[in-house]
Amino acid sequence: MKNQDFEFLSGLLKEKSGLMLTPDKVYLLESRLTPLSRKRGMDSLDVLIQQLRSSRDEGLIKDVTEAMTTNESFFFRDNTPFDIFKNHVLPAMEKARPNKRLRIWCAAASTGQEPYSLAILLKENWAKWKGWNIEIVGTDICTQVLEKAKAGTYSQFEVQRGLPIQTLIKYFKQEGDVWRLNEDVRKMVTFRPFNLLGSFSLLGSFDVIYCRNVLIYFDQPTKKEVLERMQATMAKDGTLFLGAAETVLGITDKLRPIRGHRGMYVSSDGGAEELMGLG
Amino acid sequence: MKLCLVVDDSKVIRKVARRILEELNFDIEEAVDGQDALDACDRNMPDVVLLDWNMPVMDGLEFLKAVRAKEGIEQPIVVFCTTENDMSHIRVAIEAGANEYIMKPFDREIIEAKFSQVGLI
Numbered sequence: 078m079k080n081q082d083f084e085f086l087s088g089l090l091k092e093k094s095g096l097m098l099t100p101d102k103v104y105l106l107e108s109r110l111t112p113l114s115r116k117r118g119m120d121s122l123d124v125l126i127q128q129l130r131s132s133r134d135e136g137l138i139k140d141v142t143e144a145m146t147t148n149e150s151f152f153f154r155d156n157t158p159f160d161i162f163k164n165h166v167l168p169a170m171e172k173a174r175p176n177k178r179l180r181i182w183c184a185a186a187s188t189g190q191e192p193y194s195l196a197i198l199l200k201e202n203w204a205k206w207k208g209w210n211i212e213i214v215g216t217d218i219c220t221q222v223l224e225k226a227k228a229g230t231y232s233q234f235e236v237q238r239g240l241p242i243q244t245l246i247k248y249f250k251q252e253g254d255v256w257r258l259n260e261d262v263r264k265m266v267t268f269r270p271f272n273l274l275g276s277f278s279l280l281g282s283f284d285v286i287y288c289r290n291v292l293i294y295f296d297q298p299t300k301k302e303v304l305e306r307m308q309a310t311m312a313k314d315g316t317l318f319l320g321a322a323e324t325v326l327g328i329t330d331k332l333r334p335i336r337g338h339r340g341m342y343v344s345s346d347g348g349a350e351e352l353m354g355l356g
Numbered sequence: 357m358k359l360c361l362v363v364d365d366s367k368v369i370r371k372v373a374r375r376i377l378e379e380l381n382f383d384i385e386e387a388v389d390g391q392d393a394l395d396a397c398d399r400n401m402p403d404v405v406l407l408d409w410n411m412p413v414m415d416g417l418e419f420l421k422a423v424r425a426k427e428g429i430e431q432p433i434v435v436f437c438t439t440e441n442d443m444s445h446i447r448v449a450i451e452a453g454a455n456e457y458i459m460k461p462f463d464r465e466i467i468e469a470k471f472s473q474v475g476l477i
Binding site: 151156233234237238239241242243245246250251 | 463
């Protein structure tokens with residue numbers, strides 16, 4: 078790929094999605110956009126780039142952004158953020174929310190495994206949550222993955238990455254080659270397209286936010302902006318989960334890590350760790 | 357190091373499983389059918405058995421029932437690994453005392469995920 082083509086594409090992606098591509102990621106552009114150019118009946122990636130330059134075709138720009146921001150996802154990915162949710166966050170929220178209202182946001186929901194994993198954990202103790210109004214919102218910049226998320230159907234490979242067999246038996250039905258999550262669990266999650274660079278004002282406030290493995294693609298100022306807006310949209314005693322390779326340290330002081338619980342952050346002016354018995 | 361007994365009548369599958377599991381720091385023994393696997397358990401009880409279903413002489417389910425009758429439910433940990441990928445087979449296996457269930461084809465990630473779910477990794 079020519080240098081000026083790389084600069085053009087990475088500039089476009091930064092503008093549209095915040096995605097930062099360093100020159101060592103040229104292969105990623107080629108491997109993800111070549112199939113897209115074929116799908117669009119173009120002879121090569123060069124043709125696709127040419128068309129982007131000449132027409133600013135919004136549909137094509139959207140397809141390019143989606144191809145570059147789609148990430149693999151599995152159920153209960155990395156375990157720890159789900160163990161903490163089950164053992165600390167949920168018991169704390171049960172005490173701290175007399176109005177029995179709980180709102181959870183998965184900010185990079187992809188094909189739905191993360192919000193559905195949380196829904197399954199709630200279902201495991203469903204009697205306890207009777208009378209509660211629990212909302213799980215899954216958002217992603219890519220509308221294509223959200224369609225799959227809504228359908229709740231997963232391949233044999235996907236259900237075997239992270240789902241214990243007992244959970245599969247309990248919450249899924251086999252439909253030919255695919256496994257479909259039962260409707261009562263699917264109904265617990267609302268999916269909608271959302272760009273983290275856009276305004277958060279319509280989303281409302283959240284008690285728990287999962288935003289894992291997204292910030293790594295952003296540059297420092299974008300990370301800071303997104304993190305601080307998340308903190309502002311989070312309840313004072315709320316919790317934020319980032320990916321294991323991500324941190325707030327050196328980026329913002331509005332959030333702070335919980336020692337001994339990697340990937341878990343609370344508001345600097347809140348008291349979530351006492352609430353969760355982690356103080 | 358933990359010992360994994362790989363039970364499959366296909367030499368190719370045993371080889372693939374061995375390679376993955378050795379990378380995950382397991383010692384490996386192999387057996388070619390259920391009876392062979394029972395004999396191996398008598399000689400040296402493994403921590404975990406990766407178990408095919410359809411095999412000559414004695415199939416995986418018969419092996420599982422025999423080993424549970426003899427050794428109880430604690431050991432060894434049994435992870436089925438089979439092309440039988442429908443819900444009814446899975447239920448039968450779990451009721452007979454299997455700890456986990458892998459539907460073939462598998463890859464390293466699946467083995468790793470399943471072994472970590474049963475506390476082996």
